[in-house]
Amino acid sequence: MTEILTEVQRLGASVARDTTAIVISDDNDRGRRFFNPHTGERITFLAIAEETGGELTRMEIRVRSGPGDWVGPDHFHPFQEERFEIVAGAPIFRINDEERPAEPGEVITVPIGVSHIFRNGGREELHMISEYRPGLKSVETFFATFFGLAADGKLTRRGRPPLLQSVLTLWALRDYLIVTRPPPAAQRLLFPPLSAIARLRGYRASYPEYRGAPSGQT
Numbered sequence: 001m002t003e004i005l006t007e008v009q010r011l012g013a014s015v016a017r018d019t020t021a022i023v024i025s026d027d028n029d030r031g032r033r034f035f036n037p038h039t040g041e042r043i044t045f046l047a048i049a050e051e052t053g054g055e056l057t058r059m060e061i062r063v064r065s066g067p068g069d070w071v072g073p074d075h076f077h078p079f080q081e082e083r084f085e086i087v088a089g090a091p092i093f094r095i096n097d098e099e100r101p102a103e104p105g106e107v108i109t110v111p112i113g114v115s116h117i118f119r120n121g122g123r124e125e126l127h128m129i130s131e132y133r134p135g136l137k138s139v140e141t142f143f144a145t146f147f148g149l150a151a152d153g154k155l156t157r158r159g160r161p162p163l164l165q166s167v168l169t170l171w172a173l174r175d176y177l178i179v180t181r182p183p184p185a186a187q188r189l190l191f192p193p194l195s196a197i198a199r200l201r202g203y204r205a206s207y208p209e210y211r212g213a214p215s216g217q218t
Contacts, residue, residue, distance in 0.1 A: 040064025049135030057135035066120035090122030138176035148210025164198035172205035
């Protein structure tokens with residue numbers, strides 16, 4: 001049990017490793033553009049589920065010149081295929097624990113349920129278009145919540161969301177993303193009671209004030 005809880009703490013660190021992640025928004029573009037200065041990752045939603053009738057979610061990804069670290073924890077999408085179109089730069093993907101480089105003009109398709117993550121492996125800015133099929137509102141909620149919490153200063157002294165907050169949000173958005181550690185079986189066992197404790201302590205799975213968060217998941 002101690003080892004499992006340690007993995008839960010590590011996942012909280014991986015989801016938001018920076019104390020200064022910022023939501024970039026204005027009156028005409030609230031909740032569509034996000035920036036994390038720690039990873040150097042800029043994300044702009046080009047098409048969201050509501051606009052496409054649930055067919056897809058599409059976003060632009062830019063990562064500052066590298067080489068850089070992995071932009072997050074290894075994870076998989078239980079209901080979505082993800083497609084990366086490399087526009088410029090030299091990304092390195094880790095898919096099912098195997099690393100492989102990619103180059104401009106290439107398209108990397110990650111099937112449903114396959115673990116993956118990427119980083120900028122080159123010295124130039126990395127520019128990609130990511131597309132999820134089908135589109136889910138929880139994609140928007142994920143970025144709005146974790147980046148919003150960081151921008152609002154609701155982090156621990158170590159620059160992470162509180163453990164219970166991370167667990168609550170990840171469990172609520174498990175239709176979009178499941179981290180590979182702790183193992184999914186352990187998450188199914190531990191996350192429901194931990195989420196209940198989180199709610200009793202006043203945490204919410206998402207926060208409409210950060211924009212992009214569906215009201216049904218607050």
